[in-house]
Every structure is written in structure tokens, then in C-alpha cells.
Amino acid sequence: MKISVLGAGGWGTTLAILLHYNGHKVTLWEYQKSYARELNKKRINKDYLPGIKIPDEIIITPDLDESADDKNLIVLAVPSQFLRKVVKKINYSSIRDAVLVSVSKGIEKDSLMTMSQMLLDVQSSMSENQIGVISGPSHAEEVSHRTPTAVVAASVDVEASKTIQAAFVTSYFRVYSSTDILGVELGGAFKNIIAIGAGIIDGAGFGDNTKAAIMTRGVAEISRLGLAMGARPETFAGLSGMGDLIVTCMSKHSRNRYVGEQIGKGKKLNAVIKSMEQVAEGVDTTRSAKKLAEKFDVETPITNQVYKILYEEKDPIKATTDLMTRDMKTE
CATH class of the missing domain: 3.40.50.720 (NAD(P)-binding Rossmann-like Domain)
Structure with a gap:
């Protein structure tokens, strides 16, 4: 070819x-x-x-x-x-x-x-x-x-x-x-938001328990939004959903995790972006996902907190506490 x-x-x-x-x-x-x-x-x-x-x-x-x-x-x-x-x-x-x-x-x-x-x-x-x-x-x-x-x-x-x-x-x-082209694309895009969150967890010094919680609840969150937009649920349990989320949240190669980690250590978003040679897609995707969640009336608490950290300079520790003290839910 x-x-x-x-x-x-x-x-x-x-x-x-x-x-x-x-x-x-x-x-x-x-x-x-x-x-x-x-x-x-x-x-x-x-x-x-x-x-x-x-x-x-x-x-x-x-x-x-x-x-x-x-x-x-x-x-x-x-x-x-x-x-x-x-x-x-x-x-x-x-x-x-x-x-x-x-x-x-x-x-x-x-x-x-x-x-x-x-x-x-x-x-x-x-x-x-x-x-x-x-x-x-x-x-x-x-x-x-x-x-x-x-x-x-x-x-x-x-x-x-x-x-x-x-x-x-x-x-x-x-x-x-x-x-399911829509589901494959949404999983690949939205997992970058969760990866920024996972990086913030790393940078702020939280442990494996916290990171596992963010990753697992992150899959649930992006699945909810994806389904509301017309994607198939099984796609988010596959390579373009859970698979991509795991590697992006855990890998030393992940630009999105790196952005979160630096912010978790106290650096400003603009300074982190300027220091990077390549693009961290999740920074812009966080804003887009927040708008899509509002459009489709889907609850996305992790995305909302990542947005506030990135764009409103909310303290990462306070954001984590706010996630942990939300109203009690069934899984």
C-alpha cells in the first residue's frame, strides 16, 4: 500500500x-x-x-x-x-x-x-x-x-x-x-484527564490506594459520559478505555501524568506546559469534557476537580478532600 x-x-x-x-x-x-x-x-x-x-x-x-x-x-x-x-x-x-x-x-x-x-x-x-x-x-x-x-x-x-x-x-x-469509533475515540481522549489526576496524586505525595481509586472511578466516569454520547459500554473496558487509562496513569512516558505530577508538586500550569517539548492533550480535553458533561447532563466529579486545579488553581489536597467527602453513593 x-x-x-x-x-x-x-x-x-x-x-x-x-x-x-x-x-x-x-x-x-x-x-x-x-x-x-x-x-x-x-x-x-x-x-x-x-x-x-x-x-x-x-x-x-x-x-x-x-x-x-x-x-x-x-x-x-x-x-x-x-x-x-x-x-x-x-x-x-x-x-x-x-x-x-x-x-x-x-x-x-x-x-x-x-x-x-x-x-x-x-x-x-x-x-x-x-x-x-x-x-x-x-x-x-x-x-x-x-x-x-x-x-x-x-x-x-x-x-x-x-x-x-x-x-x-x-x-x-x-x-x-x-x-465503535466514537467509544474508541472518547476513551482515548478522556483517559488523559484521569491521567492528569493520577499525576496530581503522585506529585502531592498520596499513595497507591488513592491512585487506584482515581483510576477505577475514572473509568466509571468516562464510561458514563461516553454512553450518554452514544458509545458502547464494553469499549471502555477494552484497550482504548481501561488499557489506555492504565498505561497513561502509570507510565514514565506519559505527558499527561507528568503535567499532573508537576502541578501536584506546586508548579503552575503555564510553566509546566512551557517546559515541555510535546503536547499534553489532556489539558485542553479537560475543558472540553467539562462542557460535554454539562451538555449531556452527566456527573463527572473527577473531571470537575481536575478542571478546577488546572484552570482555577484549586489546591490539589483540597480537591482530593472534596472528592472523598462527596455524598455517599452505591458503586
Whole structure:
């Protein structure tokens, strides 16, 4: 297959390499011309994936038209808040026969759309059968070293999900298929909020009991919101829900957990974000999820407290106490 990966961050680069070794003809798009030149010259993504060689056969270009034209599959590895701007620049005539696959985990902050919804909004001539996503517990740092990993490829169209599945599956990257694209996307986006909460727990010096409570009740919370929005309940117990939440709450590679940890130690959100080279999607997603919970009239106490810590500078200890002293409930 002819496949293009848009976005040469850590995840985009990792997937481009994986797809190349799976026998596909791969193009990797990097929007900065100077960095694209450096990637072509050195064949190492020193900023986002140091130590991993990019095969010479992968075409690296800053030309978006060249990247999108005449491809079977286009993988969108651009951060969620920038993806609309990129997709708007692509001519429909170039992608009329392609399947678009989002690997970004977020909710667009102004429209409150998932990435697949946004793609259909921008490229309105495309069919929803041409849109898919990949999500699950899959840090680029580990996949790039061929650590055994399992994810989900989802599309409303069974054949599209199987096409994506077949393109990506390897001996170390197992891909399941699903038709619950909404649930897969919501699980991947909302778990970042819980990961920020778990990081706050770490930074504030609470223990494993507290973190386990946040994670478990976090799954219940994102499931409630997802079901109200039309997703299937079993999706949140799978790789794109519980699986992704576990790895994002526990891993040293998790940017969202790191943000929470630094805030739990007393640092300010703006200072933490400025110190990071990559995007922590959960910061914007927290605001979006709060709005969605209000829209669908769903109780989301953890999201509400994370929002207050991030945007209203509420003391993390006070936020934890407020969660613990809510009205008694059945589980």
C-alpha cells in the first residue's frame, strides 16, 4: 500500500517506520522545512524519537500536497488542536479514494468534536466509511523498540477497520478491530484527564490506594459520559478505555501524568506546559469534557476537580478532600 503519515512527532515517526517494515511505501510529512531537511540528512528524529533510525526508503517531505496525493491510507498524527488546520489544506481530489486514520487523542476544544467528526466536517465530500482511528496503550518510546503492544483500529465500516488492521499488524504490534469509533475515540481522549489526576496524586505525595481509586472511578466516569454520547459500554473496558487509562496513569512516558505530577508538586500550569517539548492533550480535553458533561447532563466529579486545579488553581489536597467527602453513593 501507499501510505502517508502526516506529523513527524514521536508517534508519527514510529508508525512510519513500522509501516515501512510492514512492506508499505511510506511518506512522512514534517511541516517545518528546516526540520524536514534535517530528518532527511541525519535520518534520526532527535527531538521526538532519539536513537531510532528512519529507513532511507521513507520519503520525508514538508510538501503537504505531495504527501496526500494518490495514497491508499493517510495517517493523521498531528496534535488534535492543530489537525483541522492541516486537513483543511488538503484537496479532496487528492484523497477521494483514501482512508484517513486519526491517531490523535483529543476533543476539538471549540467544536467539541472528536477527530473523526472533525474530519467529516472539514472534508464533507468524504464518506464516514473512509474514516478510521487507532487508539490504545501505545507509547511511541516502546513501540519504536518493538515492545509487544496491542491497540484497536476502529471505523463504522467493518472493511475499513480491517484494512487499517491489516496495514499495521506485526509480530509486536497487535491490532484489534472495532466499529465503535466514537467509544474508541472518547476513551482515548478522556483517559488523559484521569491521567492528569493520577499525576496530581503522585506529585502531592498520596499513595497507591488513592491512585487506584482515581483510576477505577475514572473509568466509571468516562464510561458514563461516553454512553450518554452514544458509545458502547464494553469499549471502555477494552484497550482504548481501561488499557489506555492504565498505561497513561502509570507510565514514565506519559505527558499527561507528568503535567499532573508537576502541578501536584506546586508548579503552575503555564510553566509546566512551557517546559515541555510535546503536547499534553489532556489539558485542553479537560475543558472540553467539562462542557460535554454539562451538555449531556452527566456527573463527572473527577473531571470537575481536575478542571478546577488546572484552570482555577484549586489546591490539589483540597480537591482530593472534596472528592472523598462527596455524598455517599452505591458503586
